[in-house]
Amino acid sequence: MRLWNVISGVAWRTLKNALTNPQIVIPTMAFPLFFFTAFAGGLSQIRHVPGFGFPLGYTAFQFVFVLLQSAAFSGVFTGFGLARDFEGGFAKRLLLAAPHRSGIVIGYALAALIRWMVVAVFLTVLALAVGMQVGGGAVDLVGLYVLALLVNFCGFFWAGGIAMRFRTIQAAPLMQMPVFLILFFAPVYVPLELLEGWIEAVATVNPVTYLLETGRGFLAGDPPHALGAFLLAIGLGVAFWTWAFLGLRKAEAAGA
Amino acid sequence: MSAAGNGIEVEQLVREYKKGPRAVNGIDLQVAPGEIYGFLGPNGAGKSTTVHVLTTLLPPTSGTARVGGHDVVKEGPKVRSLIGVALQEAALDPLLTGRDHLRLQATLQGVPKERRKVHADELLERVGLADAGDRKVQGYSGGMKRRLDLALALVHLPRILFLDEPTTGLDPQSRTAMWEEVARLRREESVTVFLTTQYLEEADVLADRVGIIDEGKIVAEGTPAALKAEIGRPSVHAIPEHEEDREKIAGFLAQFGEPLATTRDVAVRLRAGLGLTDIVRAVDANGVRIADLELRAPTLDDVFLAKTGRTLEGAQEEAEAEQEERRA
Amino acid sequence: MTALAAALASPSLSQVGAIARRAIVRTARQPASVIPPLVFPMALMAVNAAGLDSSTELPGFPTDSFLAFALAVPFIQGALFSTMNAGTDLARDIDTGFVNRLALTAMRDWSLLFGQLSGVVVLGVFQAVFYLSVGLVVGVDFAAGPAGIALLLVYAVIVSLSFGAVGAWLAYRFGSGETIQALFPVLFVFLFISSMNAPRDLIGVEWFRTAATLNPVSYMIEAVRSLIIEGWNWQALGLGFGFTIAIGIVALFLASRALRTRMTRT
Incomplete structure (x- = not known):
């Protein structure tokens, strides 16, 4: 019960900030919608490239990428908030008030999740409104969103781990750049089979490729490696969870 | 054990920073339940580091500290539920209102839901922020932030209160108000208060006992009267x-x-x-x-001078010059 | 541009120089504002060029190297970064009272404006040389040859001056670094809803094609792109230079007016 107090308190405060200060949150909400528009709209002809085999068209193809990207970045941006809290000293208040400090980290993760869910709703509505086709059934779609949720956790725990180690918002590029790179070193614009050269080599070993292909498969109703992708996402989640909690220990040892 | 109630017991406490001097260099101290203990020293003497250790924000390098009968390292959660803390930098979120802060703090501290609102109103009233409670903290003056900070420290009716330089930077009026509130807490609610200060007058007026710290060591300890009498x-x-x-x-x-x-x-x-x-x-x-x-x-400054060979003001300037140098 | 003419003809050139030097030194001492404008556009280009290389197989795509097609983008993206940096730096000057201090000296307002902008231009040219070198190193052929490269550098001067003036106007007008940072996404919208990733006639979605056609950033990218992949396409160059110069003139006018208001007000 005390742990839930801490979790809900921290999550409430983060969301309250977002709700009462739209200038903070609107850009991070708008970016995924914008990327989706720019990619799905500007590059739609790519579906005519010989070998582009995705059955649902380019809008659906891009939708899955942007959904996973927004999940990861909702996590990363929440990590920014944590870093700012350490820099500005507010984290000290949380550390002092919370009997169970793990609740602070989980509370932020919960805020990241809720933030992403709002984005996901907008994104889905937009995609359906511009005529995105859906091939998968209910189970497939649950699979897609749960997969994205795991990506959201990974994104937050990665960024939160950095935030608690560096305890300054100047670490923002360090939180953001690797996520940006790993996402874009995947088959973002075209399927893996159409990539050539170094990007093909990188994308083949990039775990995000695996998640992205499975996500697209869910939307089409034919996920290629569903079990593997979930095991991978859960494995990454556990690894980043550990990374974040070791970060909390570091922050505690350094005196916040 | 004397500290089993609301006291504080510190033995041979040391805190070293990486690549830095020993901020706290083997201090012993005891604060009795219901006592106001004034921790007096110039900037950089180790006051804040001691508070950080006692409030579980910083693990000690060696030595032990028990607060309210609980070890600060092994029983952090228990210590945190007993203490209220107002740190030097008020650590407030500029985007939240005063009332939001109270609500958050009460939730974190596990104050029952039905009591949170009434309690917040009472506290805002008591620290004179009843009218400003629904404004964002970014519009508060320094004094208002300090008062809110005090209210936050009191939200869960702590038995032991840590105040790290609570009046630094306040105007004389706000300072007196803060002193009155601290004195009232001790008088009416028997709260133990551990207060750090760089102001002689504050220690003199408020504290039952004073510990003087310089370069990480306690150089004198006793009631203000006894310390002055020692200089004689x-x-x-x-x-x-x-x-x-x-x-x-x-x-x-x-x-x-x-x-x-x-x-x-x-x-x-x-x-x-x-x-x-x-x-x-x-x-x-x-x-x-x-x-x-x-x-x-004789004043406490004379005590400081007698024990360290410098005036408190001089020590303060030295500390500031050192900080400047480190920054450059 | 009478103000520029006056600046060039007057002894206040040394004032402009002093302010420019300060602007450059200040930027050079903040790696956070030098490195991202160099690295980020290159990273985006590398990622896009690799991911979108197969789109060169679309019938009607003007070149078979997406890298050559994409190299034009960093020039404009870097200039957009300059807008932000110039704006943020100037807003900070207003915030810290530096502008007030200058207002008390004999400094003329346009000396301050051109000084700041000279700094932006120097950095813009530096960026352009960097992008150009990266392009040449990775094997992009310049269809317009050495003269085209020279013209590209001239264009870098004009585009950073124009966008820098936009940044200056925003700073003088709003006086807050945060407002300017908040406008950053708007610049991104202009960049992305353009012919950045595909030639306009190969954009399939109609509203997108229309938006890209109305967006001046498309023509700026296309002017640079024409020098790289086509050679001398006078129409593309005319449109690109035309839009850039027009934006520059309007922005300089607005910036100098906002600065005058600010210097008398403060």
């Missing part, structure tokens, strides 16, 4: 009318006691049995003119 003798301060008489005055004053290091005036700590009349006679006999002559009862 008053000092005489003379300001020459003509600057060129300064040395001459210093020369004959030296026969009345040991000279004191001061900047503006010439001063000696009087030997036992001597008084102001003896000085006046000597001034006359030496034919110098004095602009101002004053007999001063």
Whole structure:
């Protein structure tokens, strides 16, 4: 019960900030919608490239990428908030008030999740409104969103781990750049089979490729490696969870 | 154990920073339940580090500290539920209102839901923020932030209160109000208060007992009266009318006691049995003119001077200069 | 541009120089504002060029190297970064009272404006040389040859001056670094809803094609792109230079007016 107090308190405060200060949150909400528009709209002809085999068209193809990207970045941006809290000293208040400090980290993760869910709703509505086709059934779609949720956790725990180690918002590029790179070193614009050269080599070993292909498969109703992708996402989640909690220990040892 | 209730017990506490000096260098101290303990020292003496360790924000390098009977390292959650803390930097979120802060703090501290709102209203009233409670903290003055910080520290009715330089930077009026509230908490609610300060007056007015810390060590401890009595003798301060008489005055004053290091005036700590009349006679006999002559009862600054060889103000300036240097 | 003419003809050139030097030194001492404008556009280009290389197989795509097609983008993206940096730096000057201090000297307002902008231009040219070098190193052929490269550098001067003036106007007008940072996404919208990733006639979604056609950033990218992949396409160059110069003139006018208001007000 005390742990839930801490979790809900921290999550409430983060969301309250977002709700009462739209200038903070609107850009991070708008970016995924914008990327989706720019990619799905500007590059739609790519579906005519010989070998582009995705059955649902380019809008659906891009939708899955942007959904996973927004999940990861909702996590990363929440990590920014944590870093700012350490820099500005507010984290000290949380550390002092919370009997169970793990609740602070989980509370932020919960805020990241809720933030992403709002984005996901907008994104889905937009995609359906511009005529995105859906091939998968209910189970497939649950699979897609749960997969994205795991990506959201990974994104937050990665960024939160950095935030608690560096305890300054100047670490923002360090939180953001690797996520940006790993996402874009995947088959973002075209399927893996159409990539050539170094990007093909990188994308083949990039775990995000695996998640992205499975996500697209869910939307089409034919996920290629569903079990593997979930095991991978859960494995990454556990690894980043550990990374974040070791970060909390570091922050505690350094005196916040 | 004396600290089993609301007391504080510290033994041989050491905290080292990486690549830095020992901020706290083996201190022992005991604070009795219901006591106001004033921790006095210049900037960088180790006051804040001690508070950080005692409030579980920073693990000690060695030594032990028990707060309310609980070990700060092994029983952090228990310690945190007993204490209220107002740190030097108020650590507020500029985007939340005062009331939001109280709500958050109450939730984190596990105050029952039904009591949170009433409690928030009471506290806002008590610290004089009833009207500002629904405004974002970014519009608060320094004094308002400090008062909110105090209210936040009190949200879960803590038995032990840590106040790290609660009045630094406040105007005299707000300072007096803060002192009154701290005194009331001890008087009416028997809260134990551990208060750090760089102001002699604050320690003198508020504290039952004072510990003086310098360079990570406690150099003196006792009630303000006892500490001053230990110094015992008053000092005489003379300001020459003509600057060129300064040395001459210093020369004959030296026969009345040991000279004191001061900047503006010439001063000696009087030997036992001597008084102001003896000085006046000597001034006359030496034919110098004095602009101002004053007999001063010993202060905590004299205690500091006697124990460390410098004045508190001087130590403060040194610390600031050192900080500047490190920054450059 | 009478103000520029006056600046060039007057002894206040040394004032402009002093302010420019300060602007450059200040930027050079903040790696956070030098490195991202160099690295980020290159990273985006590398990622896009690799991911979108197969789109060169679309019928009607003007070149078979997406890298050559994409190299034009960093020039414009870097200039957009300059807008932000110039704006943020100037807003900070207003915030810290530096502008007030200058207002008390004999400094003329346009000396301050051109000084700041000279700093932006120097950095813009530096960026352009960097992008150009990266392009040449990775094997992009310049269809317009050495003269085209020279013209590209001239264009870098004009485009950073124009966008820098936009940044200056925003700073003088709003006086807050945060407002300017908040406008950053708007610049991104202009960049992305353009012919950045595909030639306009190969944009399939109609509203997108229309938006890209109305967006001046498309023509700026296309002017640079024409020098790289086509050679001398006078129409593309005319449109690109035309839009850039027009934006520059309007922005300089607005910036100098906002600065005058600010210097008398403060």
